[in-house]
Amino acid sequence: xxxxxxxxxxxxxxxxxxxxxxxxxxxxxxxxxxxxxxxxxxxxxxxxxxxxxxxxxxxxxxxxxxxxxxxxxxxxxxxxxxxxxxxxxxxxxxxxxxxxxxxxxxxxxxxxxxxxxxxxxxxxxxxxxxxxxxxxxxxxxxxxxxxxxxxxxxxxxxxxxxxxxxxxxxxxxxxxxxxxxxxxxxxxxxxxxxxxxxxxxxxxxxxx
Amino acid sequence: xxxxxxxxxxxxxxxxxxxxxxxxxxxxxxxxxxxxxxxxxxxxxxxxxxxxxxxxxxxxxxxxxxxxxxxxxxxxxxxxxxxxxxxxxxxxxxxxxxxxxxxxxxxxxxxxxxxxxxxxxxxxxxxxxxxxxxxxxxxxxxxxxxxxxxxxxxxxxxxxxxxxxxxxxxxxxxxxxxxxxxxxxxxxxxxxxxxxxxxxxxxxxxxxxxxxxxxxxxxxxxxxxxxxxxxxxxxxxxxxxxxxxxxxxxxxxxxxxxxxxxxxxxxxxxxxxxxxxxxxxxxxxxxxxxxxxxxxxxxxxxxxxxxxxxxxxxxxxxxxxxxxxxxxxxxxxxxxxxxxxxxxxxxxxxxxxxxxxxxxxxxxxxxxxxxxxxxxxxxxxxxxxxxxxxxxxxxxxxxxxxxxxxxxxxxxxxxxxxxxxxxxxxxxxxxxxxxxxxxxxxxxxxxxxxxxxxxxxxxxxxxxxxxxxxxxxxxxxxx
Numbered sequence: 001x002x003x004x005x006x007x008x009x010x011x012x013x014x015x016x017x018x019x020x021x022x023x024x025x026x027x028x029x030x031x032x033x034x035x036x037x038x039x040x041x042x043x044x045x046x047x048x049x050x051x052x053x054x055x056x057x058x059x060x061x062x063x064x065x066x067x068x069x070x071x072x073x074x075x076x077x078x079x080x081x082x083x084x085x086x087x088x089x090x091x092x093x094x095x096x097x098x099x100x101x102x103x104x105x106x107x108x109x110x111x112x113x114x115x116x117x118x119x120x121x122x123x124x125x126x127x128x129x130x131x132x133x134x135x136x137x138x139x140x141x142x143x144x145x146x147x148x149x150x151x152x153x154x155x156x157x158x159x160x161x162x163x164x165x166x167x168x169x170x171x172x173x174x175x176x177x178x179x180x181x182x183x184x185x186x187x188x189x190x191x192x193x194x195x196x197x198x199x200x201x202x203x204x205x206x207x208x
Numbered sequence: 209x210x211x212x213x214x215x216x217x218x219x220x221x222x223x224x225x226x227x228x229x230x231x232x233x234x235x236x237x238x239x240x241x242x243x244x245x246x247x248x249x250x251x252x253x254x255x256x257x258x259x260x261x262x263x264x265x266x267x268x269x270x271x272x273x274x275x276x277x278x279x280x281x282x283x284x285x286x287x288x289x290x291x292x293x294x295x296x297x298x299x300x301x302x303x304x305x306x307x308x309x310x311x312x313x314x315x316x317x318x319x320x321x322x323x324x325x326x327x328x329x330x331x332x333x334x335x336x337x338x339x340x341x342x343x344x345x346x347x348x349x350x351x352x353x354x355x356x357x358x359x360x361x362x363x364x365x366x367x368x369x370x371x372x373x374x375x376x377x378x379x380x381x382x383x384x385x386x387x388x389x390x391x392x393x394x395x396x397x398x399x400x401x402x403x404x405x406x407x408x409x410x411x412x413x414x415x416x417x418x419x420x421x422x423x424x425x426x427x428x429x430x431x432x433x434x435x436x437x438x439x440x441x442x443x444x445x446x447x448x449x450x451x452x453x454x455x456x457x458x459x460x461x462x463x464x465x466x467x468x469x470x471x472x473x474x475x476x477x478x479x480x481x482x483x484x485x486x487x488x489x490x491x492x493x494x495x496x497x498x499x500x501x502x503x504x505x506x507x508x509x510x511x512x513x514x515x516x517x518x519x520x521x522x523x524x525x526x527x528x529x530x531x532x533x534x535x536x537x538x539x540x541x542x543x544x545x546x547x548x549x550x551x552x553x554x555x556x557x558x559x560x561x562x563x564x565x566x567x568x569x570x571x572x573x574x575x576x577x578x579x580x581x582x583x584x585x586x587x588x589x590x591x592x593x594x595x596x597x598x599x600x601x602x603x604x605x606x607x608x609x610x611x612x613x614x615x616x617x618x619x620x621x622x623x624x625x626x627x628x629x630x631x632x633x634x635x636x637x638x639x640x641x642x643x644x645x646x647x648x649x650x651x652x653x654x655x656x657x658x659x660x661x662x663x664x665x666x667x668x669x670x671x672x673x674x675x676x677x678x679x680x681x682x683x684x685x686x687x
Contacts, residue, residue, distance in 0.1 A: 054570065054682040078681075079572025090567045090685075094221040102209050103571060126221075 002149055002182050003028040003051060008060035010046055020046050022205040030149055033176035034184045035196035043205045044186045045154055052084055052152050053077040083143035087155035089135040091127040097138045098123040104145035112141040116171060133164030140171055151175055153185040157192055169195050215584040230593045232553055233661060236546040237597035238604050240657050243542060245605035245647040246612055247535030263489040265502060266515040267319060273510050282310055314481035323507040324485045330505060332498035334490035337377030341483035342368035342451040343470035348421035348433045350412040353460040363454035366425040367461040369470040377486050380448060391416045391440030398466040403440035407460040414438055424475035434473045436465055534612055550668035558672055565676055566685035579673045586665045594661055598654060605647045
């Protein structure tokens with residue numbers, strides 16, 4: 001077990017009475033492809049943010065390899081334990097594809113870009129000049145360049161056409177099954193959810 | 209990819225943002241440098257007086273010592289009527305009870321002749337002049353020039369006499385303001401002679417060789433009249449500033465006489481009031497040595513001020529001390545305004561780079577490192593901007609300094625115009641004019657400017673960065 005969520009509660013600081021997550025507990029294994037599904041506002045993205053160490057729960061704890069993530073090591077957790085892929089790609093707009101991948105860590109960016117099928121002639125192009133699908137593949141390559149064992153993705157196919165979305169799904173599955181990483185994806189896509197090894201449903205802030 | 213590489217790429221690949229900051233920093237740097245250069249500008253002043261007189265030393269009474277002496281003598285006299293060393297004390301009965309009044313005569317106020325002669329004997333002093341204070345006397349056989357619209361009630365209804373040992377060294381003559389129209393000036397051999405203004409001569413139909421009579425204005429009817437022969441008629445470039453208010457001291461009514469005539473006309477022969485003594489240094493190259501020798505002469509120096517030939521220039525530079533003040537204010541205003549402008553520039557930067565900051569945070573890069581990158585980018589741009597400003601600043605500094613000096617001159621002229629005839633002065637102001645303003649950007653200024661820019665940028669980035677530091681990564685990413 002790589003990640004464990006224990007009895008986590010979350011509420012916004014400005015609206016403390018409105019509970020976003022209620023006593024959520026889960027466990028995640030390496031080499032498994034998880035999808036988090038549920039209606040809008042159910043707390044899926046919030047849950048992913050807590051796993052990523054972008055925010056902290058009001059109550060409960062999140063453990064990585066049995067060690068609790070605390071405020072002091074959130075940067076370290078984000079740098080070394082998890083990597084993130086977003087719906088809007090979140091690439092640095094003044095860098096090339098290769099330079100964006102390099103930001104993720106020390107691995108050979110060319111090899112990673114090859115793995116995610118980015119043509120060599122596009123490696124040195126500014127990322128904004130690439131297509132949406134290519135940008136998302138660059139974002140995945142950046143996530144893979146990290147030594148992190150957990151890949152978290154928030155609606156990674158949300159902005160992509162069907163064919164490109166399938167390519168991304170295949171990449172994520174490959175990441176889990178061939179690279180042995182724990183891949184957790186928040187999605188509204190039924191198709192993507194069906195591709196997962198395990199589907200977790202969140203409704204009204206609780207795991208169902 | 210390290211900090212430096214990221215910062216460099218951001219600077220180069222986001223040219224609009226970089227150019228905006230470059231422009232702002234360059235302007236700030238130019239203004240800071242101009243302020244510093246203007247505050248250190250050397251204003252070249254042509255002092256026509258100094259050119260005319262060459263090197264000389266002026267002896268005048270020390271005002272502070274005058275008060276000390278007066279207090280000491282008054283104390284010695286005590287609470288009784290009496291006179292001592294030129295100080296007189298009288299008891300006046302008033303409605304509120306008795307009041308003690310003290311007044312002085314010329315023997316208290318005058319420069320001592322023996323002291324003047326001792327200084328004149330110092331080797332290196334080629335000649336000297338003694339000038340009396342303007343002395344009010346009554347015109348007996350002529351009429352003075354009056355302003356018909358002026359109330360003469362408080363006036364002494366006289367004319368004023370200035371005695372000179374050698375009129376060519378009178379300050380009004382040395383300054384170039386008084387020149388002869390006819391006849392000659394008073395020399396040390398002359399007795400009972402005078403030089404009058406062309407206006408007074410025309411007003412009374414007087415000519416060289418005529419005799420003018422004067423007596424004590426305190427007793428116009430009975431006091432003995434003293435005659436002085438007119439040996440010259442003078443003209444002025446601009447009216448002499450009145451010694452005191454009233455037509456007695458107006459420029460046209462000033463009459464130059466031989467040294468001892470004023471005291472006779474006033475009815476106080478043997479009680480002169482020598483106000484100034486001027487010592488001419490023979491060899492200008494020996495000026496400092498002669499000055500030191502003069503200072504070593506044993507006289508009661510506490511009574512006197514010795515003004516050297518730089519006196520006029522010091523007065524002139526004191527006017528331009530305002531230039532330094534204005535420049536320093538300018539530096540302060542520029543620094544304050546720069547901080548505000550830079551703060552908003554960096555706030556704008558950070559607002560536009562929120563997503564980038566969020567991405568870095570999601571990659572586990574600490575906030576301080578992200579701010580560090582922003583700071584690094586700012587320094588890279590600032591380095592270019594400051595270098596550019598070094599090229600532009602000399603020209604801008606010159607324009608700034610010229611403008612500030614011209615404003616100062618204009619202001620001084622307005623003040624002079626407003627004060628004309630209202631402020632008492634003991635002589636004609638020297639004719640001085642600004643012939644050039646020299647500004648220089650020194651390495652020290654460049655160092656201060658660079659340091660100032662570093663401080664301004666650092667504080668602005670850190671202040672603007674508070675908005676980032678306070679928020680959690682998730683809020684930044686979702687905003």
